[in-house]
Amino acid sequence: MKRTLWIAISLVLAAIIYLSFVRPHQMVSPGNLIPAHAALEGDCFACHAPLRGASAERCMTCHAVADIGLRTTKGVKIVRPKARPAFHQALIEPDCMACHSDHPRPKLTKARAIAFDHALLKADARARCQSCHSAPLDDLHRGQALPCATCHQPAGWKPATFVHDRYFRLDGDHNASCATCHAGGNYRRYTCYGCHEHQPAQILAKHREEGIGNIDNCVRCHRSADAEAGEGEDDEGGDD
Numbered sequence: 001m002k003r004t005l006w007i008a009i010s011l012v013l014a015a016i017i018y019l020s021f022v023r024p025h026q027m028v029s030p031g032n033l034i035p036a037h038a039a040l041e042g043d044c045f046a047c048h049a050p051l052r053g054a055s056a057e058r059c060m061t062c063h064a065v066a067d068i069g070l071r072t073t074k075g076v077k078i079v080r081p082k083a084r085p086a087f088h089q090a091l092i093e094p095d096c097m098a099c100h101s102d103h104p105r106p107k108l109t110k111a112r113a114i115a116f117d118h119a120l121l122k123a124d125a126r127a128r129c130q131s132c133h134s135a136p137l138d139d140l141h142r143g144q145a146l147p148c149a150t151c152h153q154p155a156g157w158k159p160a161t162f163v164h165d166r167y168f169r170l171d172g173d174h175n176a177s178c179a180t181c182h183a184g185g186n187y188r189r190y191t192c193y194g195c196h197e198h199q200p201a202q203i204l205a206k207h208r209e210e211g212i213g214n215i216d217n218c219v220r221c222h223r224s225a226d227a228e229a230g231e232g233e234d235d236e237g238g239d240d
Contacts, residue, residue: 021050030103037102047102056094065094085132090125118154126154140187172225173197192218 033041040046047054062073069086071077088094099116118126125131129148135141151162164170173195178187180194192198200215207215 033102054097056096059096060094063096065089065091087121087125087132090122091120092122095120129154139185143188168219168222169224169226174225190219 047058049055065088068088069078098120127147127149151160153161181190183191183194193200203215
């Protein structure tokens, strides 16, 4: 009985393997191909190696990495407004399946788009965010010359890793709300006169005693609330 069972199982497996090669589309296809690859509908081995799945090498028989985003597979130059930038040339290595699936995903996961992993890009490309992304047009970002990586990281774009201490340490009496120093949500400008203790006439009088006449840029000399330590003092902070 046991021998008969093993023979039956073997025959079934042999039939499945045979049909997978003879009728692969009907046996193992996860669905129709995307319209751009409809011509390959019945040719599974154009993309798949037997028992190994799809491979980037087979993709590149039609899609030359140097041309992706620049020319079609027929060599015609791609010219269209607002085209996505060509970035495949900056990948560490070709890994098409990391982002692309030419078959529709199962209904339960169809809404989950494949997220692009910036770790696939070479280091210099990861540092050039603006080559693919448009900068926000709010007051904080407008006109910023700093690299995006100063505050953001591709692995987690939000929240930003902006470190206020690089400009002014929010300690002691200066641990105030953003609006106290940055009026109207304009983070490119600041004022020290949002606090009742810092009024222009009083501050100017105090600084003139030290021979300082320019008080327009407080953080040039003051980088924290610790005035006694003189942290961040600049020799250029004298009379102008």
